[in-house]
Amino acid sequence: MTSARSNARHCWVAVRAILLLTAVLGIVYPFAITIVGQVGFSAQANGSLVSENGTVIGSALIGQSFTDSDGAPLPEWFQSRPSAAGAGYDAAASSGSNWGPENHDLISAISERRSSIAAFEGASAESIPADALTASASGLDPQISPAYARLQVPRVAAARGLSESQVHALVESKLAARDLGYLGEPTVNVLQLNLALTHLGG
Amino acid sequence: MDAWLVALQAATVALVLALIYRPLGDYMALIYTGTRDLRIERGFYRLIGVDARSAQTWQSYLRSVLAISLVGVVLLYSLQRLQTVLPYALGLPAIPQGVSFNTAISFVTNTNWQSYSPDVTMGYSVQLVGLVVQNFVSAAVGLCVAIALMRAFAAVRSGTIGNFWVDLTRGILRLLLPLSVLAAVVLIASGVIQNLTGFTTITTLTGASQSLPGGPVASQEAIKILGTNGGGFFNANSAHPFENPTAFTSLLQVVLMLAIPFSLARTFGTLVGDRKQGYAIVGTMASIFVISLTALTLFETLGTGTAPQLAGAAMEGKETRFGIGASTLYATSTTLTSTGAVNSMHDSFTALGGLMPMFNMMLGEVAPGGVGSGIYGMLILAIIAVFVAGLLVGRTPEYLGKKLGPREIKLASLYILVTPTLVLAGTALSFAIPAVRADVEGTSIWNPGLHGLSEVLYAFTSASNNNGSAFAGLTANTPWFNAALGSAMLLGRFIPIVLVLALAGTLAAQDRVPATAGTLPTNRPQFVGLLVGVTIIIVGLTYFPVLALGPLAEGLQ
Numbered sequence: 001m002t003s004a005r006s007n008a009r010h011c012w013v014a015v016r017a018i019l020l021l022t023a024v025l026g027i028v029y030p031f032a033i034t035i036v037g038q039v040g041f042s043a044q045a046n047g048s049l050v051s052e053n054g055t056v057i058g059s060a061l062i063g064q065s066f067t068d069s070d071g072a073p074l075p076e077w078f079q080s081r082p083s084a085a086g087a088g089y090d091a092a093a094s095s096g097s098n099w100g101p102e103n104h105d106l107i108s109a110i111s112e113r114r115s116s117i118a119a120f121e122g123a124s125a126e127s128i129p130a131d132a133l134t135a136s137a138s139g140l141d142p143q144i145s146p147a148y149a150r151l152q153v154p155r156v157a158a159a160r161g162l163s164e165s166q167v168h169a170l171v172e173s174k175l176a177a178r179d180l181g182y183l184g185e186p187t188v189n190v191l192q193l194n195l196a197l198t199h200l201g202g
Numbered sequence: 203m204d205a206w207l208v209a210l211q212a213a214t215v216a217l218v219l220a221l222i223y224r225p226l227g228d229y230m231a232l233i234y235t236g237t238r239d240l241r242i243e244r245g246f247y248r249l250i251g252v253d254a255r256s257a258q259t260w261q262s263y264l265r266s267v268l269a270i271s272l273v274g275v276v277l278l279y280s281l282q283r284l285q286t287v288l289p290y291a292l293g294l295p296a297i298p299q300g301v302s303f304n305t306a307i308s309f310v311t312n313t314n315w316q317s318y319s320p321d322v323t324m325g326y327s328v329q330l331v332g333l334v335v336q337n338f339v340s341a342a343v344g345l346c347v348a349i350a351l352m353r354a355f356a357a358v359r360s361g362t363i364g365n366f367w368v369d370l371t372r373g374i375l376r377l378l379l380p381l382s383v384l385a386a387v388v389l390i391a392s393g394v395i396q397n398l399t400g401f402t403t404i405t406t407l408t409g410a411s412q413s414l415p416g417g418p419v420a421s422q423e424a425i426k427i428l429g430t431n432g433g434g435f436f437n438a439n440s441a442h443p444f445e446n447p448t449a450f451t452s453l454l455q456v457v458l459m460l461a462i463p464f465s466l467a468r469t470f471g472t473l474v475g476d477r478k479q480g481y482a483i484v485g486t487m488a489s490i491f492v493i494s495l496t497a498l499t500l501f502e503t504l505g506t507g508t509a510p511q512l513a514g515a516a517m518e519g520k521e522t523r524f525g526i527g528a529s530t531l532y533a534t535s536t537t538l539t540s541t542g543a544v545n546s547m548h549d550s551f552t553a554l555g556g557l558m559p560m561f562n563m564m565l566g567e568v569a570p571g572g573v574g575s576g577i578y579g580m581l582i583l584a585i586i587a588v589f590v591a592g593l594l595v596g597r598t599p600e601y602l603g604k605k606l607g608p609r610e611i612k613l614a615s616l617y618i619l620v621t622p623t624l625v626l627a628g629t630a631l632s633f634a635i636p637a638v639r640a641d642v643e644g645t646s647i648w649n650p651g652l653h654g655l656s657e658v659l660y661a662f663t664s665a666s667n668n669n670g671s672a673f674a675g676l677t678a679n680t681p682w683f684n685a686a687l688g689s690a691m692l693l694g695r696f697i698p699i700v701l702v703l704a705l706a707g708t709l710a711a712q713d714r715v716p717a718t719a720g721t722l723p724t725n726r727p728q729f730v731g732l733l734v735g736v737t738i739i740i741v742g743l744t745y746f747p748v749l750a751l752g753p754l755a756e757g758l759q
Contacts, residue, residue: 006262006265007265007269010262010265010266010268010269011269011272011273012251013250013251013252013266013269013367014266014269014270014272014273015273016249016250016251017250017270017367017370018270018273018274018277018335018339020246020249020250021335021338021339021374022277022331022335024379025334025335025338025339025374025379026330026331026332026334026335027330027331029334029379029382029383029421030330030334030418030421030422032383033383033386033387033390033396033418033420033421034396034397034398034418034421036386036387036390036396037387037390037396037397037420038396038397040387040390040391041390041391044390044391044392044393044394044395045390045395045396045397045420046395046397046399046416047395047397047402047414047416047444048393048447049404049414052407055405056402056404057404057405057406057407058404058406058407058412058414059414059443061393061443061444061447062412062414062443062444063443064406064407064408064410064412065406065408065410066407066408067408068408069410074408077407077408081522085438089412090412090413091412091413091414091415092321092322092401092413092415093319093321093322093437094321094436094437094438094441094442095319095437095438096438096441096518096519096547096549096550096674097518097519097547097550098519098547098549098550098648098649098673098674098675099509099518099519099549099550099648099649099675100509100549100550100553100556100649100653100656100673100675100756101507101508101509101510101516101518101550101551101552101553101556101653101756102507102508102509102553102649102651102652102653102756102759103509103649103650103653106509106518106550107508107509107512110509110512110513111512114512128514129514130513130514130515130517131517131522133512133513133514133517134513134517134518134519134520135518135519136441136519136520136521136522137438137441137519137520137521137544137545137546137547138436138438138441138442138443138521139438140438140442140443141443141521141522141523142443143521143522143523144522145522178207178449179448179449179450179453180450182207182210182211183211183449183450183452183453183528184448184449184450184452184523184524184525184527184528185449185522185523185524185525185527185528187522187523191407194407195407198407
């Protein structure tokens with residue numbers, strides 16, 4: 001067999017192989033998994049949606065902005081981390097800032113956030129935790145550190161006319177420990193915390 | 203973050219890998235040495251027209267590898283260009299030529315470099331019928347090449363190294379597909395989405411609107427990780443909560459990406475008839491892994507650099523649920539394999555922290571490396587190590603009973619020269635050609651100064667080593683980067699494969715010489731030390747100058 005004919009034969013086998021594999025791996029496999037997911041784990045497979053009075057208000061896994069239309073933080077809500085996804089928590093444009101450690105834009109953003117958060121919370125600049133000053137990898141981080149949640153308690157309580165101890169107790173009840181006790185970090189889910197807040201009244 | 207918690211999660215990974223090392227390694231050995239075909243496999247061979255009983259010479263085996271890759275590139279390119287006529291396109295336009303070219307090569311070469319933002323580029327049809335299929339096939343091809351090399355070491359005066367089509371089919375149907383099904387179900391149960399509903403617009407708690415994405419994510423995530431592919435369904439990759447919702451799924455993904463590459467050392471030991479050889483290889487891989495993980499965790503925890511110091515911790519580009527410990531474990535695993543998925547943004551790591559993933563890839567991704575490609579890379583380094591030791595004591599080097607003559611050493615030496623050449627030439631050309639330099643500096647580089655050089659260096663390191671992770675601030679969707687990185691991926695994948703299969707051909711044709719008192723034992727801790735040293739020194743000397751200009755300079759300034 002000549003080399004050219006041999007190459008052609010190899011390619012013809014490859015074409016048939018790819019087409020068959022595409023049917024199995026590209027169509028049967030994902031659709032079978034979709035059926036398993038929809039039947040067996042419907043809530044997770046559809047995005048762990050959170051509803052209030054029958055209306056979907058978000059996903060427990062996707063962070064939200066709690067700001068007014070100009071991006072100014074609303075004092076009656078616990079605030080999420082800074083976000084680099086679109087204009088902030090744009091779930092159709094997940095992204096980190098990708099700013100490097102010596103990038104001047106990042107350095108000035110951190111300084112600016114520190115002073116504006118300190119003013120907003122009425123707290124000292126040194127008390128602000130790192131997650132409040134930095135953007136997450138996805139831009140959709142649904143969680144904040146327990147330290148950042150606690151920092152926001154007095155301001156939220158004041159804005160809602162609730163007692164600090166009441167709001168503090170709510171935060172403590174919403175703390176999520178590390179997975180299996182030792183994986184990752186302890187967190188507070190901001191959407192679920194804010195949703196619970198609306199049930200406190202005020 | 204407590205240091206002992208980080209150590210505990212790494213210990214968990216080590217324990218799981220140790221538990222599956224034997225069964226998975228032996229199972230893989232069985233897959234590739236068994237003589238019985240499953241019924242579905244017999245049907246498959248009939249339909250594609252191959253005789254499963256015939257073995258191929260190395261040249262024929264190589265032609266099959268190249269044929270399936272060529273067909274894969276053409277098909278994947280066409281699917282992207284024709285996106286508008288495919289179902290579930292989500293109303294997205296056809297993908298432009300440059301991105302289609304780059305992506306087709308990227309997924310066929312097991313790189314999964316993404317110069318586009320998937321959220322707004324790829325409809326479900328291209329993701330499933332195009333990308334998922336290549337996630338399986340490219341991983342299986344890597345396995346084929348690795349197994350062919352292992353067979354060659356075990357063979358005695360053989361003209362053939364196996365049947366590619368049989369190896370490919372078995373790797374997919376008996377290994378990758380069943381494990382992916384299992385992994386996908388666990389991922390869904392843990393919160394990864396799997397639906398076909400497209401975007402859903404909801405009203406948030408404050409009354410704003412948010413567009414939540416859907417998609418068949420879990421099925422893709424499973425093989426993305428298991429096949430050390432790494433191409434994310436979303437732009438944020440495994441940092442996206444729909445791809446990697448919890449610290450548990452993050453750990454699971456780490457285990458999945460390391461499972462096959464580490465266990466292949468067992469397969470190797472079993473196939474060559476001396477399991478201690480496998481332990482020496484896995485010992486080398488594990489040593490490098492532990493050193494690298496410790497260094498990265500240390501750098502990120504210290505958080506040196508202006509911005510991390512100002513913020514109080516290196517949390518820019520990291521998710522709250524992962525923190526620093528789960529981020530550094532993932533980053534080390536993804537760059538010491540050929541995965542390239544990320545759960546944190548490497549571009550925002552501290553300067554020396556960002557150097558580590560780069561250095562991991564520069565090692566050639568051999569600790570444990572990609573599915574298949576890791577172990578054949580490590581075996582090449584083992585040959586170099588034996589050769590170096592042979593020079594020191596003045597004996598003809600031999601490895602596993604095979605004499606390492608001029609031809610073998612030439613092939614191995616060429617292998618280790620390929621990627622450094624591509625990385626350094628690509629980086630140099632990006633700044634040496636005036637028009638390209640203007641475009642790279644004006645359009646592509648996101649972080650100015652030293653960090654900008656690191657972004658370009660990282661891109662060529664990632665592409666040439668078929669990793670796929672990025673210093674993602676770099677805008678890579680330009681004619682220069684689409685073309686140059688596309689070429690780097692292609693050459694970085696297939697030149698080494700040609701050399702490995704040629705080596706397999708010569709080794710298989712040799713007799714096996716019995717070990718004598720003068721033979722260097724390659725199954726003892728002493729050899730592990732030698733191999734670790736050779737791996738790090740060869741790389742260190744090659745890349746040290748350019749690292750000194752980028753991340754080292756940034757870290758020490």
